[in-house]
Amino acid sequence: MTDKCHPGINLGIRHGEAHQHAEKVMFGFWVFLMSDLVLFGVIFATYVTTVTPMGIAGGPGPADVFDLKSVFIQTMLLLTSSLTFGIATLMLRHEKGIRNIVLWLCVTLGLGLGFLTLELRDFATMFASGAVPSRSGFLSAFFALVPLHGLHVAAGAIWIVVMLAQVAIFGLIPMVKTRLLRLALFWHFLDVIWIAIFSIVYLGGLA
């Protein structure tokens, strides 16, 4: 057995059983994420085909509905949360104690919830101005793609809460450690998807 038994951050040999168990479950989770990536990918491709005069169908276009400043803040929140989750993972890997791990998880959770709040506020503004999904093909695709990412973030947030509960109940048993590792992967993955969203949807739409 080596110190690195799967792609991404490893627990390391000193975690014994948990590290060994991680090889299989982490690989499984990678495969799941790749499937999810394809899911997002085909929605992106479909979205791109709707940012046309035909898809916009005389309704509001990207320049009319996107709020670049809010998107920038959301991007910063999510990027920072990726860093803070990374720190939580390092705390786990280097056995810096439950308190540190919980602290960084809570920071991540806070940033994630901040992101969701801003995103929902943007959606509400769009709705209020009549930019609803039933207005055009473009808005339909927008409201399939971006909220799907938001839904993933919400799921990640719930997952963080569940893991906080499991850390409290079980302590850092192997099962909990490998789950935290998978959650970390998930969270980084959401950030990578967000890069694609702000580049293709927002910046591409406003360029």
Place this chain on the structure above:
Amino acid sequence: MMGHDTELRRELRRYLIGFALALILTVVPFALVAWGALSFGTALSVIGISAILQGVVQLRFFLDIDLSTQKREDLHLILFTVLLLSIMAAGTIWIMASLANRMIA
């Protein structure tokens, strides 16, 4: 083997470097679009290149993935995804663009 804390500090530094690079690669395209300084085509290429670079940065610095991993089999599956995704996305856009052109013409 290195001491625990030196290793931690080194890894922490890796994260922070990654964070800084990601920050730059985010701020630059945002700023360019906000100021509207570039033509549509140039802006699009800058956005595209920054996005791809940032993807690589995140994989390299946040997820610690490099090409020297012992677990090659796993990595292959991951790279394979990128191949398939490009086929699907590029194909979709090609097909739909061809259709759109012919409908206007």
Place this chain on the structure above:
Amino acid sequence: MTALLDWGWPLGVFTLEQLPFVRAYNNPTTSELIGAGAASLVVLGGLAVLVILTWFGWWRPLWRNWLTSTDHKRIGIMYIVLSLVMLSRGVIEGALMRTQQATGLNSGFLTPDHFSQLFSTHGTIMIFFVAMPFVAGLINYVMPLQIGARDMSFPVMNQISLGLTAVGAVLVMISLVLGQFSTGGWTAYPPYTGKVFSPGVGPDYWIWSVAIAGIGSTLTGINFAVTIYKERAPGMHLFRMPLFTWTALCAAILLIFALPPLTVSTLMLALDRYLGFHFFTNDLGGNLMNYANLFWLFGHPEVYLLVLPAFGVFSEVIATYSGKRLYGYASLVYATMAISVLSFTVWLHHFFTMGQGANVNIAFGIATMVIAIPTGVKVYDWMATMFRGRIRFSVPMVYATGFLILFVIGGLSGVILANPTIDYQVHNSVFLVAHFHNVLIPGVLYGMLAGYHYWFPKAFGFRLSEGWGYVTATLWIFGFAFTFFPLYVAGLLGMPRRSVSFSDPSFQPLMLIAVFGAVLIMGALAALVVQLFVSIRNRKVLAVPLGDPWNGRTLEWATSSPPPEYNFAIIPTVTSRDMFALDKARGTAFEASQNYKDIVLPKNTAIGMIVSIGGTGLGLALVWQIWWLALVCVTGMLIALIGDTFRKDVHRVIPAADVAREHKEWLKKIADAKPVNRLEEATPHNTGFAAQEDAQ
């Protein structure tokens, strides 16, 4: 939107007029009576199952040994049972359609709407609830045994996948009794399936049965891939894996990457129908071509994920019954991989006529033709395997022969269709129907039936009756030929597919030949049932408990039949391809061990059943817009799934002493047994211990 938020009537949009009995009473035409008859069959069948289970007191064993089991072998068997049940409905529907068209010169006995429902349910069932579960079931059963594993990587997820697949099948069955299924074909193209043209619940049944089952299939794919990557026995390099496992790996990869576009297209259609989105509508920027594109991004890889495992079965069957090692193993592996990748580059051939430019069509046409090359390589490899072998013409070999001849014809008609200019002439005609049945029946279905016959004794400890097997296989082969070859001709004459009747009398004789073929196929289905029944009755005579009835070459035969729940007392060590054949030749196949170990297995769990019941409830709630029920089901499933992650005590241990005892008992029986040579393979002398007179 108002209807959506209407919580008044607790059953959503359901009314009594949705019951086929009420419809038939109000309007007693042949079509409605057939509908009511089918609904009664579903209801009576369901009741009969309940009565039988209660009468024989089988509820408890059913629950304990099957429904809550996480054993890949039992899950595999349940998949196949589901598939066979759905097969009988699908075949009957096919025969009904053939009867309609046989009498369809200007009329017939079915209404157009009923006919449309028939081809929609038939297609959906055959693809998603016959072929997919059969493939998933065979892989589930066989693959872990072939790689020397104890179970799948994620046994509980495996159970959940089965549960989700079953939800889809149950929803299609329920649509016979409550309301009506879609009339939009198995592809469900909008805008026809959109709210404007199909305001009823039909497309919603299609959407939710396919979407929910699709999620199950994605999880299955992940499970297969991880199992093959991570659970192989020591020494089993990728290039020592049996060919069936290779095809399972490729099928898994196709599942993982091809199912997402299906999920996306079905859910987008749902958004259009439920929330007024404009993905595929005719107005406000919707674009139905996006649906065609997304659906076939899934659809084409789908057919390869069905046929590759069938190729895998034939590879095993032909090698075993030719008494030789497989010819061109490496070329078969590379061909399989090439087909998997290429299958993602050809989806456009399903909509050549949609209106894109000639360059696009040419590119995809050429890519399609290229797939014929690796497929051709495989055909030559199989023939070379048989060349100078000592071939035993067993039942699976009959299927294999039928496959080799008929599948090549089907493949060639595919190459014809790959030429866009020809496709412009024959697309949407019954030529196409002939083509895809010609690859699906001799390819997928014969492959699955050959696998069923081949591995049945492994799963149950007794062989299937050979006599009835020959009858079944022969009827399938001739039935297929009579049913579908006339359709090539009718298609070239211009008969459109999916048409309830026709006005050109020159189609008439062809339709009559086809209905004769359908009678033979009904006979094949009946013979399949009789074979199972006769074999169970004669199971004492047919018993092969020692595990190796066909002088097999791969590891699944190196354990008793049926195998113990932990598969192998000692995980085998692999040093070559066809490890079991090598071990038998060296005389080291049946040895006791010095150190048996405790074996850890997952405990039974009800989570799969909970997801299955919750999923069915959710599907019905969404179809009938019963929002309170949807809420209850979603919350229930979430609580159950999250709650399940709080279970810590999920394993049980089988003590080493028990393992040792069982293993030694089996070894003793083998030591006492008389080896049987290949000439006596189909006689009662065969107890599953093969003589090594012709080892090579």
